[in-house]
Amino acid sequence: MLERMATKDPQASLxxxxxxxxxxxxxxxxxxxxLDGRAWTAGELARHAGVAxxxxxxHLGKLVAGGLLAEDRQGRHxxxxxxxxxxxxxxxxxTAQVAPGADxxxxxxxxxxxxxxxxxxxxxxxxxxxxxxxxxxDALTSRGLLRQDxxxxxxxxxxxWFDSAGIPxxxxxxxxxxxxxLDWTERRPHLAGVAGAALCRHTLDAGWCVRIGSExxxxxxxxGERALLEMLGxxxxxxx
Numbered sequence: 001m002l003e004r005m006a007t008k009d010p011q012a013s014l015x016x017x018x019x020x021x022x023x024x025x026x027x028x029x030x031x032x033x034x035l036d037g038r039a040w041t042a043g044e045l046a047r048h049a050g051v052a053x054x055x056x057x058x059h060l061g062k063l064v065a066g067g068l069l070a071e072d073r074q075g076r077h078x079x080x081x082x083x084x085x086x087x088x089x090x091x092x093x094x095t096a097q098v099a100p101g102a103d104x105x106x107x108x109x110x111x112x113x114x115x116x117x118x119x120x121x122x123x124x125x126x127x128x129x130x131x132x133x134x135x136x137x138d139a140l141t142s143r144g145l146l147r148q149d150x151x152x153x154x155x156x157x158x159x160x161w162f163d164s165a166g167i168p169x170x171x172x173x174x175x176x177x178x179x180x181x182l183d184w185t186e187r188r189p190h191l192a193g194v195a196g197a198a199l200c201r202h203t204l205d206a207g208w209c210v211r212i213g214s215e216x217x218x219x220x221x222x223x224g225e226r227a228l229l230e231m232l233g234x235x236x237x238x239x240x
Contacts, residue, residue, distance in 0.1 A: 124181060127193075146191065
């Protein structure tokens with residue numbers, strides 16, 4: 001009597017399909033670039049990944065069909081972005097697990113400068129990361145605005161701080177208000193979720209931080225140094 005064949009787990013098929021989408025260097029480069037939270041044109045991503053536009057278009061089609069990217073068209077331009085915060089979290093978490101160790105040496109001066117800038121401060125999809133993100137998270141925690149002992153959670157004082165700072169929080173969002181995201185350069189969690197996104201957006205809109213280079217790196221401006229010192233007690237040296 002033939003043994004009954006085991007029923008295939010549908011989740012296994014989905015997981016294999018997802019892994020296959022990410023397991024390509026060009027597609028991985030696109031996902032990492034889009035962690036800056038902005039929409040890129042296909043041409044910009046092709047130049048970033050170092051491939052022909054036709055090749056890149058094929059890869060983008062697979063990522064869109066697989067639900068990892070969303071696309072918008074404006075005239076003859078095609079813009080793509082990460083589908084949602086869950087995709088960003090997946091990419092960042094994977095990056096944290098496979099990031100090169102501290103003993104890896106940069107191949108050239110440009111790579112060294114870019115790496116240093118990313119470690120100082122960067123955007124992780126829609127929130128702050130690097131030493132800047134950690135400094136902000138630590139300051140919120142030490143002032144009793146954020147709790148980390150039982151998972152990330154804003155305190156009542158923290159909610160009031162966001163209101164008084166003029167940083168609105170979308171309380172109706174399906175995303176958690178505060179969430180820990182493992183920082184792949186600092187190896188510690190920084191603030192993500194609705195609060196992390198709102199704070200990052202405010203720092204950029206208010207001119208406290210500006211984007212630098214073609215990567216996700218950000219730099220604190222002079223007005224940002226004053227604001228962060230006044231509002232959170234963050235010394236300038238912690239951001240360098």
